[in-house]
Amino acid sequence: MTEKKKTTIVLFSGDYDKAMAAYIIANGAAAYDHEVTIFHTFWGLNALRKDQQVPVKKGFLEKMFGKMMPRGADKMGISKMNFAGMGPKMIKHVINKHNAMTLPQLIDMAQELEVNLVACTMTMDLLGLQQEELLEKIEYAGVAAYLGEAEDGNVNLFI
Amino acid sequence: MTEKKKTTIVLFSGDYDKAMAAYIIANGAAAYDHEVTIFHTFWGLNALRKDQQVPVKKGFLEKMFGKMMPRGADKMGISKMNFAGMGPKMIKHVINKHNAMTLPQLIDMAQELEVNLVACTMTMDLLGLQQEELLEKIEYAGVAAYLGEAEDGNVNLFI
């Protein structure tokens, strides 16, 4: 019996387009029968936020971070060419036109393909994000768990 | 007979300095007899554009993207410190002064060293780029081909 190949992605970026790239590679790898993990840290955690506000108790600074960061994948901005604010809209328009998948659709697909979506607990703590605010079926872990996966990984990327 | 080592780089970024880093690593790896692939996706595709306009038929949105994105490696901006617009100029000045290679020279060298320069067809489609607009001797492929290379890669990077 041969072991499954492994793909492990650290998603650090909170940009819509970079997160798209991460999820396209992840879903591709899962389709090729890799065991795939996306480890969301820092701004990448925003891709996992629910799009509605969740009533949780927070300090002032955590509330502020919570307000200033995009609430979920659909609200994320793009990395380049804001095009006077038209950037994310244009990208989404183009995605629809070409029958490609939006970021929220890519995330749904990843969950169907059993990609392990992990939220970094240390940076959740820093940014004041709580489990209730993130999507269902997310795993919670730290850098040790990431390294445990990555050290046997065939494809390791930091995005 | 030992197999060749493999280096596989996803070039997502459209920044001059990040693309330089990608090509310096790629050319170094090729010089050390690695089999090297640079998979250009999203804004990284701009590094492969011809610097003159190519007459192709496009829709409105694709034309707009085409105009707003840099036409070729030499026109790309830098990731940090735009220095009131002086950034790319300063970098190029400094490169010349130190007898280092500019990005277009690094790309030429990569082609001489037989680095596989691949353009991601899915994002070409999204951004409305056509094969006629890109450099000669480019390969065209999707995420499956990338993963096929990367899963046996010794050095895999996302830039």
Add this chain to the structure above:
Amino acid sequence: MTEKKKTTIVLFSGDYDKAMAAYIIANGAAAYDHEVTIFHTFWGLNALRKDQQVPVKKGFLEKMFGKMMPRGADKMGISKMNFAGMGPKMIKHVINKHNAMTLPQLIDMAQELEVNLVACTMTMDLLGLQQEELLEKIEYAGVAAYLGEAEDGNVNLFI
């Protein structure tokens, strides 16, 4: 005897938060007994600068670069959400509140854990940085040395 696992990180970015991520992964890997190298190139070199000015002879352009780039880890900006300039302050405030480590503390720890901190000589030359301006106990090397490490690496990242 089994060989040590290897983690090799290219730190290209000059952002405080990205450098934090790089050093958190590096220190984690060192704690799990990996042999770890961080290869600092381009703006990532700023993380290694001493925080005081060092009197060295420089040309005009090198002086200018030297002034415009952050002098050491503590002065680096963050990649996203400058929050009207509050970004780095907020992050540091939040780090203190949660008893997490600041970037300079993470770098100290990396040196205690014997992480190899390497400065890329080619980009030092480009940016006009001299060895006297960087921290003690740094190694100096080029892309060949990086590839020598990375081709046997278990975890290779570009940050």
